[in-house]
Amino acid sequence: MKEHPRHARPHITRDENLIFERSSPGKCGVDLPTPDVPTASAADLLGSEFYRDEIAGFPEVSELEVIRHFTRLSTWNYSVDTGLYPLGSCTMKYNPRINEVVARLEGLATDHPYAPTELTQGCLRVLHDTARCLAEITGMDAVSLQPAAGAQGELSGILMIQACLADRGNPRKYILVPDSAHGTNPASVTTSGYQVRNLKSDSHGCVDLGELELAMTDEVAGLMLTNPNTLGIFEVRIREICELVHRKGGLVYMDGANMNALVGIARPADFGADVMHLNLHKTFTTPHGGGGPGSGPVAVRKFLEPYLPSPIVVKKEDGSYSLDYNRPKSIGRVRAFYGNFGMAVRALAYIAANGSEGLLQTTQDAVLNANYVMRRLQDVYDLPYNEPCMHECVLSDRRQAARGVRTMDIAKRLIDYGFHPYTTAFPLIVPGAMMIEPTESASKEELDEFIEAMRAIAEEVEEDAEFVLKAPYTTRVSRLDEAAAARKPVLRWKP
Amino acid sequence: MKEHPRHARPHITRDENLIFERSSPGKCGVDLPTPDVPTASAADLLGSEFYRDEIAGFPEVSELEVIRHFTRLSTWNYSVDTGLYPLGSCTMKYNPRINEVVARLEGLATDHPYAPTELTQGCLRVLHDTARCLAEITGMDAVSLQPAAGAQGELSGILMIQACLADRGNPRKYILVPDSAHGTNPASVTTSGYQVRNLKSDSHGCVDLGELELAMTDEVAGLMLTNPNTLGIFEVRIREICELVHRKGGLVYMDGANMNALVGIARPADFGADVMHLNLHKTFTTPHGGGGPGSGPVAVRKFLEPYLPSPIVVKKEDGSYSLDYNRPKSIGRVRAFYGNFGMAVRALAYIAANGSEGLLQTTQDAVLNANYVMRRLQDVYDLPYNEPCMHECVLSDRRQAARGVRTMDIAKRLIDYGFHPYTTAFPLIVPGAMMIEPTESASKEELDEFIEAMRAIAEEVEEDAEFVLKAPYTTRVSRLDEAAAARKPVLRWKP
Amino acid sequence: MRYLPNSPRDREEMLRALGRSSIEELFSQIPEEVRFRGRMNLPGPLSEQQILEFFKEAASQSTREYVSMLGAGAYSHFRPAAVDALLSRGEFFTAYTPYQAELAQGTLQAMFEFQTLMAQLTGMEVSNASLYDGSTATTEAVLMALRLTRRNRVIVAKTLHPEYREVMATYVRHMGTEIVEVPYTASGQLEIRALESALNNETAAVVVQSPNFFGTIERFSEIAELTHRSGALLVATVTEPLSLAIIKPPEQADIVCGEAQSFGVPVAYGGPYVGFLATREKYVRQMPGRLVGQTVDTEGRRGFVLTLVTREQHIRREKATSNICTNQSLCALAATIYLCLLGKQGLKALAEHNLAMAHYAAQRLVAAGASIPFSAPCFNEFVVRTPGSAEEVLLELRGEKILGGVNLARFYPELKDHLLVCITETVSKEAVDRMVRVYEGFANRKKAGVAAPHPVGQEKA
Amino acid sequence: MRYLPNSPRDREEMLRALGRSSIEELFSQIPEEVRFRGRMNLPGPLSEQQILEFFKEAASQSTREYVSMLGAGAYSHFRPAAVDALLSRGEFFTAYTPYQAELAQGTLQAMFEFQTLMAQLTGMEVSNASLYDGSTATTEAVLMALRLTRRNRVIVAKTLHPEYREVMATYVRHMGTEIVEVPYTASGQLEIRALESALNNETAAVVVQSPNFFGTIERFSEIAELTHRSGALLVATVTEPLSLAIIKPPEQADIVCGEAQSFGVPVAYGGPYVGFLATREKYVRQMPGRLVGQTVDTEGRRGFVLTLVTREQHIRREKATSNICTNQSLCALAATIYLCLLGKQGLKALAEHNLAMAHYAAQRLVAAGASIPFSAPCFNEFVVRTPGSAEEVLLELRGEKILGGVNLARFYPELKDHLLVCITETVSKEAVDRMVRVYEGFANRKKAGVAAPHPVGQEKA
């Protein structure tokens, strides 16, 4: 094994079995008071038909063991708090600590969704203000915070297009999705009942207007577009694209996952998008939580407002807030209650911390960082689309693949240098993609370290490709066998 | 390097320089609002005589970098949350999470010490109740929570002895301190103005009554005793010892650092101690914090109450609480305000969580664990005093020393097995001491792993002593040169 | 700006390295006509202190001084301090979805434990790693049943949470799926005869919640038998999974899904929560959502990875089993920590506590002159018929700082003057007794034929 | 009991391994006459929920609804959320003193940074890693000066925090150390002439606080010159170290010590806080408390260790420079995090904010008819003479939910009707204006010769 890279050193961690393997009968991590009411036994109250005596296999451990268990587990995770997390399309930016504090305030964290609205004005105000801010940022007219994540925002948006076109007479059959799109785009289209028509990108990685012209028939309900697209490239002909779709009676859905490139710079409503979602867990600093909870608000132009999921928060003339359920054209509910409220609290705190100037500076830093990385790596890694990038850049493993080293191998070796890998899974139009999104939360210092690591790995590939193929070397488990996991799935512990 | 031991595996950590080395001009981790009052410039208000323009060398970093800096640093620490921490005499037990919550409640965490007592009844009540509980546990009559840690409790206690004996006519000159005592004992005696007279232990590691009889002259103010002593052995002749000291006109100070062995089992006041301190950061679960804050309440019998540090919290007839400053015989203040209040909150929460039964069970578990370790290791490590132990046991490196491996080397090797070492520094009466205090917070499972590790190291010493001498192998820094650090001290960063 | 780690000097150096003279140049490809040149009308910039003040003010306009007897899919349970202490570790809450397994063993192992715990609780063989919430989990279960049976008709108990039914309707509308609702009986349970006659060989799924929206426990044996006899799948929804600690799980079902918010996730005005979906092993390849599986590394050490990813959108795109990507991982972690803390004994004791409290409250209410319309056993939630107008009872309870329940007329017009009351361990006996006194007042006035006095200083709800 | 990780079965197995049949046997060596066989009269056992309820009740009997203008050695400053988030990492708060350096590099590097920051702030060469609090730090500085000079006489400014003077008296009483107090002038500063005449060649130390207890800033040049001329050491105490961001540090002093609570440590009814002690390199071997030093590992990598431990009790025992062992490490860590967050610019801006607010308040008070007795410049704290009885002013302010200051008569009988008022960034302009209106009322009534009305529902302080 080669010497450890400069910025990362292994250190002891405690091993830890599954919690079930720590269990021992009679232990418990809580003590409960005996209820101060006359109690009949549960077995009697429920009767033998319903009464369950025990949950077989359930763990029995003390509070301390729970603390140790999850503390130990946590130390095997990489996180934004640990270092640069340049996962393309994921916008892994800093999650401010004050957000966590305000989201946990008694009142905000404890109000019940069915408490009388007169008594929950604080929560309603947060929902209302957050929606208003997002409308301002996107240029849209109305926002629903109900969708639980980006994919659900997509579904809601497509369902609104469907409802609107149905009202206009014909919901049509297809949605166009560029071949560079994120996987949720086609999946959401299917879920909505539309069929996907793939749209091939042009040689700049952008929408091919000619193709679009051809594809945009009167069976097509609209275009689902990501801008900047998943290559990090701004669709410079966006106005024309939207106009074309509109002219053909379609609507434009914009996947707003990449809004970190646009906040304060360009507003989707201004360039023709009709409906879009935002990922509060990307652009607006709500923590990703190891895979959620997120929040995927949908924003729409005025004419789509009647179709928003129900209910919506309204501000009454007297300045108070309430919930409007009387929305006959609404697509209905996409989930219970009003959305991932706790994420709205955090997003609003983030927006307010920055103000307009702060958000603009943030976007500028994000774009500057991505361009810096792209330009400083393009001599050692292939740059398939040599365009100025926005918030992220996409390189490829073309040169290294010649030596048998693929994007995933380089990613794994990056781990040994102390960095989380970039995104390897897409965009599909770039074989062996290396999708790098530093976000504004990377300092130049950290980027230089990252660039240095990437360059060092490129050298390693030249010198000893075999070595790179077996990375990582410095983690408590070495490369894991994903194929074996899928072949004979073990999805739970058994005694 | 040998294979990694079973319970510990190294994993990548990010390196991190000093915060000063991360600094770059113009960055800042806070944004402050401009004051909404008409402002004169600070330079004008203060004048050039007083005005400071900048703090040279001060860091300039963003909030994110602060989070990353200290998160990374933290991952290089071992802690109770990570695993067994069997440091003898330190009582590294579990720090309950609810304690941290209640200590941070607005009101408790924010009241000012000079706010009117009518308005701070909550804080006063916590101080009062904590003191009352500690009196109940020790059997003493009165308690002051003012001392900031054990050592200051010792000093306060000795000063009370001095004041009391002075009132009786002669403060006397010496305090007897057994040779097994913790370092703070003699140091506190000196600080109080007394001189230390060392008392040799007998062959059982206990106070030698004959020696005591001889030493306890009329120049001696009293005996400073730890029970169980630092070998973990209960002074079985404690009654006689105290009676002897009393008969000779002296008083008995008890170092209560080892109360984790006695709570619910024996009360110092009942066996003759006149004054003692407690370490809330040992016995009563306030977190050790990497070296404090602690809290070292002093508890006294009735006749010493007038000498307690001033002020004390009193409960008035109407049930309200106030501070009594009118204490003419008090030794005075030992620190500003009323002590480490936040630690009292935590200790009270711990006591209330357990109740009498819980505390007794806790003591029993602590003693059971220590005996279990002692008995399962005594065949491979020397047991200098083969007595039943209380909450800790003391082994020695005698057998391993023959191969050139000392207690500190074994301790360092233990790190590679994923455990924090035991205490190596004392008691001085055991050369090469290995002082092991598992506390009640070790499960049998974890103790078995620890015992297995200790036994494995004993084998390693036999097979390859050289190898053990260079441990640890799995930490991000290998053994550090303490001698060099002391020779030419570098105590701060310089540009 | 305090969150940004680049200094002005850093920015200059980077621009220089890019051969650019201003940051504007980096945006020059964007056509001017779509550039936004204004100042966004947003709050801020605010200092941290100001942010705290703003949200403290908002938090004060809340029901935090009230005792809540509201349930209906969102349950107030005490959250042990250890839950938040562990969730707040940056390694957990600031990590991404565990795509790079070697750097995410913490999240992965915890999710594997979550899957195991949910399988144990529900009596199913496998569970996924979370879905958005109970409503979408139920909907996904239905979609899964449609795929598995290739049928297009769903029978739903009217006692399934009304908002869950709405969500399901939104998702299936475009498919022309027929949804048939089955009414409830006087016991507050599913009307078995109605189910029987509704079932046919077009039916893909029968969806039954238990404890149902009225808090009553359903009899699954007969339901399952009928369902399976017609070749449909039985979907059991659970909104109060604490019940599973003392109530037999619907093992006869094919899919058990629902909401796990009760397990250490705050009520938080409706979200984020944590949906779950558990099923039989044979259906695993039609499951929606992420799955964590056990595997080995190159040296044979146990480790965990995301698995069966070919079901998912990032691989299968338009053919995926669901469009879900980001799920509710941190909430699932909260549930995992919570369940480990309570464990076998604690969860049972807590469930018994809830049952005892709710039972006590129901008994006292009856004694006070209210009536309990449904006769089947309940867990911690039950329906009460108010002695007098439900609105007025609620209003007077509000005067007592009690949120006295959900007015069922909102969802079931036929249940005018019925409240859905939930009593968990966060409601003290003293509060129950105070509630009962209000009912007594109404009952007495009703007997005496007097109208309720209008509570002072309270407007009508 | 939820904290205990051993199950009944574990206990049995361990007893069996020990050849014991009951746990009682493990205590058999303890003579029966000293065994406690009773049940301790203690609260509990309480569930976590009950503990929370108990302390919430206590917390409600507090001044949390009040604006505090109290300082006097304990300062209310806003604490950025990052401070507690980082302190709450178990690796920090549940670790012991870093005796095993290889497993404690986190704590050690942070302490090294603390030492550096305090040295930079105070203008000294070295700082230790914390002491209990400002009062004991000042006392330890005096003890250090006594050792260094081998003299036994200390001159103390009367404007040193009164409780610090009390602590010093407690510690030196037995040594027969003469303590001479030097009065203050009409400017609120040390009376230099009195110092001059008090100084002699027996004097070990001169102790001066700045900003002093009245909030006024001391002139150190002359004090230092006089002090050093007589061979004594100058000890400068700082209780509000935020002042050092815009006020020149007492570089002329030999020891700068005090309290760093202002830096991210909560007011918490007086503790835990964090004492500090900085000095010149040449005195380092007489310093009390822990020191962290830089060193290298066997492969030359930088690392940190506790160093110069031969000064300390665990090595030197009765000859140690202090008896201190456990210090205030976590509070020092809080200060380190806080100072890194604010940094060079933030700390300065905050100090300027405090200065501006206090200056504004003082000006407005004068305009309202109060007087400011001391003429020297202040930082965020100043003395005001109340127009009427100080008790009554405070009481009326309490009616406004304002804690209006510390009544100085308590410590300085000559300063009847004088309040020590502290205005930090936690006090809004609105609150200051409200305070001023109360003063105006008193001033007007005084002019008109009317007594203050007794505020309703308030007893006298």
Ligand SMILES: Cc1ncc(COP(=O)(O)O)c(C=O)c1O
């Ligand atoms: C471009 C793009 N679109 C959509 C999504 C889906 O968002 P979510 O994961 O919140 O459902 C993502 C992120 O995963 C994305 O990167």
Ligand SMILES: Cc1ncc(COP(=O)(O)O)c(C=O)c1O
């Ligand atoms: C036996 C004994 N006495 C006294 C002390 C001193 O207590 P503290 O560190 O709280 O000053 C300790 C702990 O360090 C100890 O173990």
